[in-house]
Amino acid sequence: MGDYMGYIIAGAVVLLFIILYNRIVALKQNRNNAFSDIDVQLKQRYNLVPQLVETVKGYASHEKELLEQVTAARTEAMNTKGIGENKSNAEAALGGAMMNLLAVAENYPDLKASDNFNNLQNELSDIENKLAAARRYFNNATSEYNAGIQQFPAVILARLFGYNEEAFFELDAAEAEAVKKAPEISFN
Numbered sequence: 107m108g109d110y111m112g113y114i115i116a117g118a119v120v121l122l123f124i125i126l127y128n129r130i131v132a133l134k135q136n137r138n139n140a141f142s143d144i145d146v147q148l149k150q151r152y153n154l155v156p157q158l159v160e161t162v163k164g165y166a167s168h169e170k171e172l173l174e175q176v177t178a179a180r181t182e183a184m185n186t187k188g189i190g191e192n193k194s195n196a197e198a199a200l201g202g203a204m205m206n207l208l209a210v211a212e213n214y215p216d217l218k219a220s221d222n223f224n225n226l227q228n229e230l231s232d233i234e235n236k237l238a239a240a241r242r243y244f245n246n247a248t249s250e251y252n253a254g255i256q257q258f259p260a261v262i263l264a265r266l267f268g269y270n271e272e273a274f275f276e277l278d279a280a281e282a283e284a285v286k287k288a289p290e291i292s293f294n
Contacts, residue, residue: 126260130269133251137272140244141189144275147237148183148197154233155180155204158226162207165217169210172203179203189273204230245274 159173179200186196208227211217218224252271255264263269 122259123263127263127267130255130260130264130267133247133254134269137244137247137251140240140247141275143240144237144244147233147240151200151230151233151237152180152184154226154230155200158204158207158223158230161220161223161226162211162217165214165220165223166210172206172210176200176203176207189275194276241275248272248274 155176159176162169163173179196179202183193183196183200186193211223254260255269255271
């Protein structure tokens with residue numbers, strides 16, 4: 107009878123570790139899926155930038171330096187992979203360049219009146235809202251993952267199999283400041 111009890115306890119411990127390991131894998135996969143959602147929104151934004159640049163170029167061709175800055179920032183953001191400070195900085199540079207482009211557009215009444223420009227601006231706003239939601243979801247998934255690998259006894263398996271805490275998708279100082287300022291919207 108004692109031998110069976112040992113097998114039952116050993117089996118229960120193995121089963122517990124299997125369940126915990128699968129939970130860690132599921133949390134990690136959920137975080138990866140959440141990052142994919144961010145990536146989709148970023149790609150949509152990257153695809154919108156050339157259209158916006160071309161539209162502005164049609165009305166404000168002498169803003170060549172700004173248009174080149176936006177294009178360069180887009181290229182840099184597209185070429186920066188993964189999550190981390192480099193990606194955040196590249197996205198912040200693109201966001202800043204886009205904000206400058208939209209601010210300059212305010213100086214061109216014909217551009218502001220353009221249906222194409224207004225549609226692109228609305229599409230950009232929609233993408234930015236979806237991107238913010240995707241970042242929130244990603245950060246929530248990251249928080250759940252980090253908490254999951256820090257809890258006992260999962261922490262043993264996490265360390266044993268090399269699962270480490272992951273970084274959040276954070277705003278840099280420029281993006282955080284831009285979020286604090288409410289955009290001015292004019293309907294005339």
